[in-house]
Amino acid sequence: MKIFLIVISVVLTLQVIARESAGVGNGGGTVICPNKTVLLDYYEGQVNSDYTYKKLSNLTSEQLNTLFFKRVALYDEVLANFLRSLKDLYQKKKVELDSATFKIPDDFKNIFYERNCKLAVNIVQKRPTLGFEKIFFINKDLYQNLDVVTKKGLMFHELLYMVAINLEAENSRQVRQALAYLMSDQFEDSNREALHKNFYVKVTAGGFFSRFESYLPVICPRIERYGHKCSNF
Amino acid sequence: MAINVAIFSILFSSLTHAFFGTEEVFAVHVYKCGDKVELLDYKENYDVNPDLNYNLGGKSVDEKMELLFVRMESFEPLRAKMFRNWHEALKSKTRRLKFMNLGRPDDNFSFVNWNGCEIKVLAKATDPSKQGKTVFINQDLWASLDAKAQSGAYFNILINIEHIVYKLQETTMNSRFLNAVLASDQVDSLIKNKSKLYDVLEYDLVGAYGLGFKFNVFAGANGIKYSLGFDNDGNLMHGRYETPMRNLNWTKLDLTPKFINAPELDLRYYEGSFNIKEDNNFEMSAQLSKQEINCLGNYNLSNVSFITIEAILNEKQKEIVKVHGRFKIGNEAFETIENINGVFTPTTPLQDNYHEFAKKVPYCDE
Numbered sequence: 001m002k003i004f005l006i007v008i009s010v011v012l013t014l015q016v017i018a019r020e021s022a023g024v025g026n027g028g029g030t031v032i033c034p035n036k037t038v039l040l041d042y043y044e045g046q047v048n049s050d051y052t053y054k055k056l057s058n059l060t061s062e063q064l065n066t067l068f069f070k071r072v073a074l075y076d077e078v079l080a081n082f083l084r085s086l087k088d089l090y091q092k093k094k095v096e097l098d099s100a101t102f103k104i105p106d107d108f109k110n111i112f113y114e115r116n117c118k119l120a121v122n123i124v125q126k127r128p129t130l131g132f133e134k135i136f137f138i139n140k141d142l143y144q145n146l147d148v149v150t151k152k153g154l155m156f157h158e159l160l161y162m163v164a165i166n167l168e169a170e171n172s173r174q175v176r177q178a179l180a181y182l183m184s185d186q187f188e189d190s191n192r193e194a195l196h197k198n199f200y201v202k203v204t205a206g207g208f209f210s211r212f213e214s215y216l217p218v219i220c221p222r223i224e225r226y227g228h229k230c231s232n233f
Numbered sequence: 234m235a236i237n238v239a240i241f242s243i244l245f246s247s248l249t250h251a252f253f254g255t256e257e258v259f260a261v262h263v264y265k266c267g268d269k270v271e272l273l274d275y276k277e278n279y280d281v282n283p284d285l286n287y288n289l290g291g292k293s294v295d296e297k298m299e300l301l302f303v304r305m306e307s308f309e310p311l312r313a314k315m316f317r318n319w320h321e322a323l324k325s326k327t328r329r330l331k332f333m334n335l336g337r338p339d340d341n342f343s344f345v346n347w348n349g350c351e352i353k354v355l356a357k358a359t360d361p362s363k364q365g366k367t368v369f370i371n372q373d374l375w376a377s378l379d380a381k382a383q384s385g386a387y388f389n390i391l392i393n394i395e396h397i398v399y400k401l402q403e404t405t406m407n408s409r410f411l412n413a414v415l416a417s418d419q420v421d422s423l424i425k426n427k428s429k430l431y432d433v434l435e436y437d438l439v440g441a442y443g444l445g446f447k448f449n450v451f452a453g454a455n456g457i458k459y460s461l462g463f464d465n466d467g468n469l470m471h472g473r474y475e476t477p478m479r480n481l482n483w484t485k486l487d488l489t490p491k492f493i494n495a496p497e498l499d500l501r502y503y504e505g506s507f508n509i510k511e512d513n514n515f516e517m518s519a520q521l522s523k524q525e526i527n528c529l530g531n532y533n534l535s536n537v538s539f540i541t542i543e544a545i546l547n548e549k550q551k552e553i554v555k556v557h558g559r560f561k562i563g564n565e566a567f568e569t570i571e572n573i574n575g576v577f578t579p580t581t582p583l584q585d586n587y588h589e590f591a592k593k594v595p596y597c598d599e
Binding site: 027095097099100101102103124126129130131132133134137 | 280281282283284285344345346347348349407410414419422423426429430433
């Protein structure tokens with residue numbers, strides 16, 4: 001098992017090295033329409049999978065946090081704790097930028113949205129070079145006008161994406177699908193198998209290991225480069 | 234008008250001539266935001282990181298350049314020396330162009346688009362070993378920069394001559410980051426995170442200063458092979474080194490080690506490995522220079538081609554402990570000459586089957 005894990009780690013590491021030159025992750029997006037701005041993940045959930053998000057609209061910021069981590073923990077407690085520790089990193093390492101827009105990433109190119117709406121990148125995460133730099137960059141002009149559901153959704157997206165990108169996800173498409181499912185009203189009717197297929201597999205870039213704990217030897221050294229230690233959680 | 238066209242043609246021809254000579258051309262960029270022009274390296278890093286702030290000091294460009302060199306010295310002495318020499322040499326290799334556009338920006342830029350700002354090419358540079366001018370500056374933009382941006386632009390050129398021209402990196406994103414950190418209040422983090430930074434920049438670790446190796450000018454050019462390891466405090470601990478087999482035309486390298494107890498021994502080429510532990514011993518294989526007198530103590534090794542030297546590091550100087558080779562001294566053949574109480578003395582006899590390969594070693598006063 002150890003040898004197998006080493007082989008997997010080497011393969012994953014080589015893939016990351018090949019791809020990580022710029023170190024900038026795909027952004028957390030929103031679809032801005034005349035009457036409403038929606039998290040891209042939820043927008044796609046509605047359009048592509050008929051998900052609804054009625055429950056979210058009545059929740060406070062704290063209740064949204066609780067719901068997110070509780071639903072993740074239903075599948076894997078370790079992953080939920082890992083994401084909780086990344087939330088602390090997010091709070092410490094975010095910065096809001098004035099008078100700036102962010103470049104549209106490649107994986108936003110095949111997204112369908114209504115004619116009178118537009119797509120925007122609200123948050124970008126960037127792997128630090130020396131450790132002191134900020135990691136999460138927020139477009140302040142856009143962000144300050146968002147409702148709490150979208151703000152929290154952006155943060156959840158960034159946390160899940162940090163896991164996915166460090167487990168070889170090529171872009172944030174799968175993460176968007178995972179979050180769209182996790183926070184939807186339809187989640188309530190799911191069983192463990194559906195949760196595995198619609199959430200866990202997409203966040204862990206294929207769900208090679210069925211328990212997140214097995215990914216820790218791979219992901220922890222990578223997360224340390226963000227100035228965050230796994231021993232913190 | 235005709236004169237303008239002629240001047241333009243001449244300048245354009247010299248530009249294209251310089252640039253087509255090599256693939257490795259890089260550009261220095263600025264952000265033009267209304268009337269304000271800022272060095273891209275600084276804006277893209279300082280404006281997104283509240284914990285990274287310019288704090289260089291100095292007023293004039295020269296003062297700021299000196300401070301940048303001093304900071305580089307504390308981080309990497311040999312590289313600082315190399316950059317100083319490049320900076321001096323490039324003064325006569327720089328052409329300043331008025332009323333000319335140096336082309337479209339083409340690099341890996343920040344993920345941020347600053348509202349109302351436009352990226353412009355401030356300068357282009359190529360292999361400084363090429364003949365003629367190798368740095369071209371848009372003087373119209375240059376004139377609108379303050380001393381902070383001008384000194385930063387000069388340093389960008391020095392860093393990228395190594396990063397792009399010699400190390401063949403594809404973009405200047407990481408070297409621009411180094412340039413920004415070097416002029417910032419986070420400069421100490423460069424030293425603390427040396428190996429991490431070198432990983433990103435793919436820098437050679439040219440830190441063999443402690444062994445008495447000396448870069449006279451333009452070290453870091455093609456042909457030098459180093460692989461050095463440092464401990465957690467950044468002290469040189471082990472590695473491999475090799476002299477360049479071929480120097481660049483304008484490059485004069487003097488990497489010949491001088492041994493305190495064999496000042497007349499002249500090595501033409503050497504390579505080896507060292508591991509600085511408690512005893513500070515190291516070993517190198519060397520090809521000797523072919524000259525009439527090439528003395529190790531009283532023994533003239535002019536006829537000997539290859540030797541292996543065991544040496545000890547002593548306060549930045551090197552002292553030979555033992556030399557291995559095939560030496561015919563008088564009627565006997567030896568495989569070692571050892572330093573015994575300060576006198577080089579033949580010791581281990583050469584095995585019989587190697588006698589025919591032994592080279593005659595006369596005395597130096599013969």
